[in-house]
Amino acid sequence: xxxxxxxxxxxxxxxxxxxxxxxxxxxxxxxxxxxxxxxxxxxxxxxxxxxxxxxxxxxxxxxxxxxxxxxxxxxxxxxxxxxxxxxxxxxxxxxxxxxxxxxxxxxxxxxxxxxxxxxxxxxxxxxxxxxxxxxxxxxxxxxxxxxxxxxxxxxxxxxxxxxxxxxxxxxxxxxxxxxxxxxxxxxxxxxxxxxxxxxxxxxxxxxxxxxxxxxxxxxxxxxxxxxxxxxxxxxxxxxxxxxxxxxxxxxxxxxxxxxxxxxxxxxxxxxxxxxxxxxxxxxxxxxxxxxxxxxxxxxxxxxxxxxxxxxxxxxxxxxxxxxxxx
Amino acid sequence: xxxxxxxxxxxxxxxxxxxxxxxxxxxxxxxxxxxxxxxxxxxxxxxxxxxxxxxxxxxxxxxxxxxxxxxxxxxxxxxxxxxxxxxxxxxxxxxxxxxxxxxxxxxxxxxxxxxxxxxxxxxxxxxxxxxxxxxxxxxxxxxxxxxxxxxxxxxxxxxxxxxxxxxxxxxxxxxxxxxxxxxxxxxxxxxxxxx
Numbered sequence: 001x002x003x004x005x006x007x008x009x010x011x012x013x014x015x016x017x018x019x020x021x022x023x024x025x026x027x028x029x030x031x032x033x034x035x036x037x038x039x040x041x042x043x044x045x046x047x048x049x050x051x052x053x054x055x056x057x058x059x060x061x062x063x064x065x066x067x068x069x070x071x072x073x074x075x076x077x078x079x080x081x082x083x084x085x086x087x088x089x090x091x092x093x094x095x096x097x098x099x100x101x102x103x104x105x106x107x108x109x110x111x112x113x114x115x116x117x118x119x120x121x122x123x124x125x126x127x128x129x130x131x132x133x134x135x136x137x138x139x140x141x142x143x144x145x146x147x148x149x150x151x152x153x154x155x156x157x158x159x160x161x162x163x164x165x166x167x168x169x170x171x172x173x174x175x176x177x178x179x180x181x182x183x184x185x186x187x188x189x190x191x192x193x194x195x196x197x198x199x200x201x202x203x204x205x206x207x208x209x210x211x212x213x214x215x216x217x218x219x220x221x222x223x224x225x226x227x228x229x230x231x232x233x234x235x236x237x238x239x240x241x242x243x244x245x246x247x248x249x250x251x252x253x254x255x256x257x258x259x260x261x262x263x264x265x266x267x268x269x270x271x272x273x274x275x276x277x278x279x280x281x282x283x284x285x286x287x288x289x290x291x292x293x294x295x296x297x298x299x300x301x302x303x304x305x306x307x308x309x310x311x312x313x314x315x316x317x318x319x320x321x322x323x324x325x326x
Numbered sequence: 327x328x329x330x331x332x333x334x335x336x337x338x339x340x341x342x343x344x345x346x347x348x349x350x351x352x353x354x355x356x357x358x359x360x361x362x363x364x365x366x367x368x369x370x371x372x373x374x375x376x377x378x379x380x381x382x383x384x385x386x387x388x389x390x391x392x393x394x395x396x397x398x399x400x401x402x403x404x405x406x407x408x409x410x411x412x413x414x415x416x417x418x419x420x421x422x423x424x425x426x427x428x429x430x431x432x433x434x435x436x437x438x439x440x441x442x443x444x445x446x447x448x449x450x451x452x453x454x455x456x457x458x459x460x461x462x463x464x465x466x467x468x469x470x471x472x473x474x475x476x477x478x479x480x481x482x483x484x485x486x487x488x489x490x491x492x493x494x495x496x497x498x499x500x501x502x503x504x505x506x507x508x509x510x511x512x513x514x515x516x517x518x519x520x521x
């Protein structure tokens with residue numbers, strides 16, 4: 001009896017190993033028949049197991065929804081950046097913010113001195129053009145150099161609009177295969193808009209982003225960063241956050257340092273700014289969706305699925321961004 | 327590993343991966359993208375097999391990636407691939423969910439499936455196969471589902487699966503055998519429903 005038990009264990013171990021061997025071979029493209037031919041003594045026991053393995057292998061065909069994947073990507077990247085910025089801040093302390101701002105100031109002067117030719121030339125480019133990277137780098141730089149959360153929110157609405165217009169342009173140029181990438185970029189801008197509204201922007205993070213942006217822009221030979229009205233506001237040393245809804249605005253912080261009346265004025269101004277962003281978002285959502293609907297009607301049949309996906313993404317992303325502002 | 331995977335393979339690519347992780351820890355977006363693209367679909371498939379519901383699988387996948395990349399700056403390289411660390415987070419996430427909510431009814435299998443094939447006929451076949459596998463996984467133990475999720479969802483090797491589950495390779499092969507046998511029985515009976 002004892003020996004029988006031992007034999008059973010040995011046989012089971014063999015079957016488990018053989019099965020695993022076959023799992024690996026099937027994964028590499030072998031057929032069930034080829035595996036069975038390699039293990040004729042175990043063929044009768046193996047065959048039904050390998051048929052189940054074939055079903056299991058088809059599981060690798062499962063893919064997540066593209067919008068979901070893009071959405072999580074933005075969230076994960078934001079999570080990483082938040083932590084990286086925090087870590088850098090804890091290492092560098094209060095001294096470095098001054099030094100970084102000095103770098104930013106020198107960088108801006110250098111960029112202005114170089115001239116705005118590349119930037120101007122890149123303004124109307126589309127994906128695939130050599131200067132398109134300059135265009136997106138300048139956008140990132142504008143965003144990083146914009147200190148107030150409201151200013152960032154307005155810029156992101158504008159960038160999302162640009163992506164929608166670019167979708168129209170690539171379709172008209174017969175390059176419908178670019179539509180998905182552009183619509184995902186648009187969703188990313190609106191996701192960042194949500195984050196901007198939701199999360200306070202720490203001053204040291206704004207400085208760090210500005211430094212990186214200037215370096216990137218200089219590398220791309222893209223001079224003259226066209227600042228938004230909110231751009232390059234001197235940022236105070238690290239203290240509390242600056243958010244559209246979650247914390248006091250830069251203006252609100254100044255007011256707090258003076259007296260209660262001025263603080264009230266700051267709050268009113270902030271509320272007005274938020275209302276303005278919401279209003280603009282709502283107007284742009286309608287306008288851009290109408291534009292995409294019209295584009296869908298005119299587009300070739302082959303481009304229509306991608307445009308439909310872009311419409312779904314845009315509708316959902318604008319709606320989510322508007323909800324965040326409520 | 328899928329074709330074109332940046333981090334596929336062994337040996338010197340471990341060093342590449344270490345470098346990529348280090349760059350991502352410094353906030354490099356390109357390095358972040360490599361880690362993200364290489365692992366996202368695998369974690370999603372693992373979660374689909376474990377949760378058996380698309381909404382839950384998406385929710386858990388999202389939590390895993392946000393949590394993992396929040397923790398990345400403090401991640402210390404100890405020789406194991408990045409995916410091992412990521413899937414340990416994923417597995418712990420599932421265990422926490424089970425502790426919190428226990429067994430909960432899941433929604434329709436229609437919700438689970440989104441196969442990638444271009445051709446309609448292939449897509450229907452893929453969809454059926456995915457539905458069958460997910461339905462059959464209801465009859466497995468959590469450990470068996472972990473093994474199938476890691477081996478067939480995440481396409482991990484036996485060694486990687488053993489590392490993530492904290493077991494030896496022999497135990498993983500035994501679990502794999504019993505799990506495949508259970509799936510075979512369920513598929514043969516055509517019994518894909520709930521217990």
